[in-house]
Amino acid sequence: MKKLIIAGQGPAGISAALYAVRGGADVTVIAKDGGALAKADLIQNYYGFARGVPAAQLIEQGVEQAKNLGVNVVRDEIAGIEFGEDGYTVKTIGGQYEAGAVIIACGVSRNVPPIRDIQTWEGRGVSYCAICDGFFFRGKKVAVIGSGKYALSEYNVLKGIIEDVTICTNGETPAFDTAGIRTDTRKIEAFEGGDALSALLFADGSRESYDGAFIACGSAGAFELSKKLGLETAGNKIAVNEKRETNIPGIYAAGDCTPGLQQIAKAVCDGMVAGTEALKYLKANS
Ligand SMILES: Cc1cc2nc3c(=O)[nH]c(=O)nc-3n(C[C@H](O)[C@H](O)[C@H](O)COP(=O)(O)OP(=O)(O)OC[C@H]3O[C@@H](n4cnc5c(N)ncnc54)[C@H](O)[C@@H]3O)c2cc1C
Incomplete structure (x- = not known):
């Protein structure tokens, strides 16, 4: 069996x-x-x-x-x-x-980060699954939001498909070795864009262009x-x-x-x- x-x-x-x-x-x-x-x-x-x-x-x-x-x-x-x-x-x-x-x-x-109106961005650039949705972002710039080993695992999935991937830890200290991994520790305030995501707005008032954001906070739960x-x-x-x-x-x-x-x-x-x-x-x- x-x-x-x-x-x-x-x-x-x-x-x-x-x-x-x-x-x-x-x-x-x-x-x-x-x-x-x-x-x-x-x-x-x-x-x-x-x-x-x-x-x-x-x-x-x-x-x-x-x-x-x-x-x-x-x-x-x-x-x-x-x-x-x-x-x-x-x-x-x-x-x-x-x-x-x-x-x-x-x-x-369910590990949803406290980023303003996050639910409204699901399907418009925010995803909970690198293996399912990474393909749609080939040639684009994406962020993985999370700071643990699960975030690193989603990063590795995306790196097989996408060149420009950054782990955004949302103010947390990364719980993985950041050597060779583009990492941004700024706290995230909100997502920006129209029909689709175009940028992350950070708590310090700065913003950076992104086409996609993959949520990987904590560990994968039943939802993810x-x-x-x-x-x-x-x-x-x-x-x-x-x-x-x-x-x-x-x-x-x-x-x-x-x-x-x-x-x-x-x-x-x-x-x-x-x-x-x-x-x-x-x-x-x-
Ligand atoms: C403070 C508190 C008090 C409670 N008091 C009572 C009570 O008095 N009476 C009562 O009947 N119920 C009570 N409950 C509810 C009860 O604990 C739950 O209903 C019950 O534990 C649910 O069992 P479960 O197996 O579905 O999930 P859980 O007990 O939550 O177990 C989930 C398991 O999944 C694992 N897991 C999750 N994600 C991953 C992952 N990515 N990789 C590997 N493993 C993973 C976890 O490690 C854990 O082993 C209480 C709950 C809390 C929080």
Whole structure:
């Protein structure tokens, strides 16, 4: 059977992993941190804990439970999911993984920088996906907005297509080696242009011409990953049916990144369904 990659080690990702691995799948969970649950304290509304349970304990026990059943849990940051030769390729900062099916359980964060009216520029020069939209900017001048390793990863994608690429860190200190990389650390105030973007206006009053800006702040969240794959979204969530299938066969989504309550019980239920359905898909398509 081909592999199942699960993006995220929160309640949704781990629950999916438990069901899939017990059904015989080869499962790898990739996660960069503890997600939303790591920000919580005592959980009092999850089944089975008479005096509540510390969120940290719930995370630790879930990951241990998955590992004990044979799930490979990897600490890495996912930068993109692409169509591969035999399924999907999950690209991370540290490498890449081939999968027959992928479950996106990345939680709810969407890293939109606080630049004035940014939403109105989406599709008019502002993009969240270098691999999808870089092609349209060949021969033009573009900025990658971000300061972390994800920004560097989007920069590298664009540099394969476009000559004139600058990483604009929007006032942040770059978290990567800037040697050989055009970097601008000025804080960005606004986008300027008419039908399409033509310049970035900086907080110090200066402006610079740009034809495109690729947002890559923090790390790629479910929203950015879904844009790269062409997944249907509902607001800032990934649209799924009752089987937690997205509009692309073999790609599932579960937990806070899908519509509905943002609660542990709902994430665990989503994970159960997605893990079970992904397993069926892998058995039918391997
Ligand atoms: C302060 C706080 C208190 C809360 N209290 C409660 C409560 O009392 N009861 C309750 O039911 N719910 C509570 N919640 C909500 C609950 O934590 C979430 O509903 C639940 O964690 C969602 O699970 P999830 O698996 O969908 O996402 P998350 O738990 O957010 O997990 C997302 C996973 O995706 C990973 N990830 C994201 N992007 C990437 C990437 N690019 N590469 C690799 N990995 C990535 C993260 O590292 C993480 O492992 C609380 C949330 C917060 C913030």
